Amino acid sequence: MHTFEFVRPPDSAAAVANAAKAKTAQQGADVRFIAGGTTLLDLMKLNVETPARLIDINRLPLGRIEATPEGGLKIGATVRNSDLAHHPAVQRDYAVLSQALLSGASAQLRNMATTAGNLLQRTRCMYFRDTAMPCNKREPGTGCPAITGSNRMLAVLGTSEQCIATNPSDMCVAMAALEATIHVQGPKGQRAIPIGDFHLLPGSTPNRETVLEPGDLITYVTLPPPPAGSRQVYLKLRDRASYEFALASAAVVMTVAGGKVTRARIALGGVGTKPWRSPEAEAALVGQTASARSFRNAAEAAMRGARPQSENGFKIELAKRCVAHALQTASTI
Numbered sequence: 164m165h166t167f168e169f170v171r172p173p174d175s176a177a178a179v180a181n182a183a184k185a186k187t188a189q190q191g192a193d194v195r196f197i198a199g200g201t202t203l204l205d206l207m208k209l210n211v212e213t214p215a216r217l218i219d220i221n222r223l224p225l226g227r228i229e230a231t232p233e234g235g236l237k238i239g240a241t242v243r244n245s246d247l248a249h250h251p252a253v254q255r256d257y258a259v260l261s262q263a264l265l266s267g268a269s270a271q272l273r274n275m276a277t278t279a280g281n282l283l284q285r286t287r288c289m290y291f292r293d294t295a296m297p298c299n300k301r302e303p304g305t306g307c308p309a310i311t312g313s314n315r316m317l318a319v320l321g322t323s324e325q326c327i328a329t330n331p332s333d334m335c336v337a338m339a340a341l342e343a344t345i346h347v348q349g350p351k352g353q354r355a356i357p358i359g360d361f362h363l364l365p366g367s368t369p370n371r372e373t374v375l376e377p378g379d380l381i382t383y384v385t386l387p388p389p390p391a392g393s394r395q396v397y398l399k400l401r402d403r404a405s406y407e408f409a410l411a412s413a414a415v416v417m418t419v420a421g422g423k424v425t426r427a428r429i430a431l432g433g434v435g436t437k438p439w440r441s442p443e444a445e446a447a448l449v450g451q452t453a454s455a456r457s458f459r460n461a462a463e464a465a466m467r468g469a470r471p472q473s474e475n476g477f478k479i480e481l482a483k484r485c486v487a488h489a490l491q492t493a494s495t496i
């Protein structure tokens with residue numbers, strides 16, 4: 164691993180000022196915040212990330228989970244995934260988030276991984292992680308060998324001619340269905356970003372993954388109050404039962420009254436280039452009788468724009484079944 168400077172700022176303002184010296188907040192940044200380190204140190208060992216300065220944010224007061232005055236939840240950036248998953252308010256009111264977190268990685272990793280770090284975890288595309296290979300996300304303009312190569316794990320929604328990498332997060336899929344907001348402190352002050360606007364599609368700039376700018380520190384995430392009577396499920400399908408990324412996953416937050424679906428939030432993981440909320444599936448479901456047929460129709464709507472590659476066409480039917488099964492399970496809670 165290359166050499167780097169390690170900095171422990173006394174407060175958030177000093178952390179932001181340090182990071183604002185970076186040229187970019189995206190791939191190739193020369194200054195990086197470090198939280199749990201479970202993504203960043205991996206990539207530094209592989210020479211995919213080579214920051215000159217690491218800013219340790221673990222001593223900043225960003226580690227609390229609190230109720231908001233509106234009845235929602237405020238989750239600090241350095242809250243560990245395991246603490247969040249086991250928090251009583253999350254288990255009671257945001258079960259889909261707890262289930263998603265507990266389906267990710269291993270217990271040991273979840274004890275280190277943080278809320279902000281999870282929002283910013285990188286793709287597991289094998290070419291991205293191998294500096295001997297070209298990759299538009301790592302080195303813009305070099306090409307995308309995944310399109311003609313190994314793409315079984317990669318995306319079928321939101322892809323471009325430049326990149327088909329999957330966003331691998333489970334937590335973000337649940338947060339998309341819960342309509343989370345990400346709060347950022349940057350050189351120009353504070354701002355709040357709905358999760359749907361936080362991650363970017365690859366388009367012609369796959370090296371740019373989020374709307375973050377140099378110096379931006381994620382400080383916390385808020386969840387709105389849980390919808391009354393909502394039924395919540397996270398279902399993750401993968402090659403083995405644990406310690407594996409999703410081939411397809413679904414987060415559903417659904418309300419049923421008098422046998423009809425009155426509200427639905429549906430997001431998918433493992434198939435999109437970003438955590439994939441599906442307004443199409445939600446529109447297809449709301450107002451319908453809660454039944455196997457309407458759940459399947461919603462699943463079809465979710466995958467209508469999917470574009471398969473040479474090895475991952477199976478994901479389209481898998482994801483449909485995943486959405487339909489998650490809805491079916493939620494309807495019986």
Ligand SMILES: Cc1cc2nc3c(=O)[nH]c(=O)nc-3n(C[C@H](O)[C@H](O)[C@H](O)COP(=O)(O)OP(=O)(O)OC[C@H]3O[C@@H](n4cnc5c(N)ncnc54)[C@H](O)[C@@H]3O)c2cc1C
Pocket residue numbers: 195196197198199200201202203204205220240266267268269272275276277278279280281282283284331332333334379380381382406407408409
């Ligand atoms: C073997 C393995 C298996 C895994 N399996 C899964 C899985 O099944 N599902 C899943 O969802 N995830 C999985 N993960 C990924 C894991 O969830 C992430 O590595 C973790 O959430 C990252 O959090 P961290 O705190 O360690 O981030 P770090 O590595 O510390 O940081 C990650 C990135 O976020 C930036 N960053 C961190 N905090 C902030 C902040 N406050 N503001 C701005 N930037 C910040 C860092 O600069 C860095 O670029 C796995 C990881 C490993 C190593």
Ligand code: SF4
Pocket residue numbers: 286288289290291297298299300301306307308309310317325326327328369
């Ligand atoms: S899919 Fe994206 S990350 Fe993977 S090789 Fe292509 S450009 Fe790189």
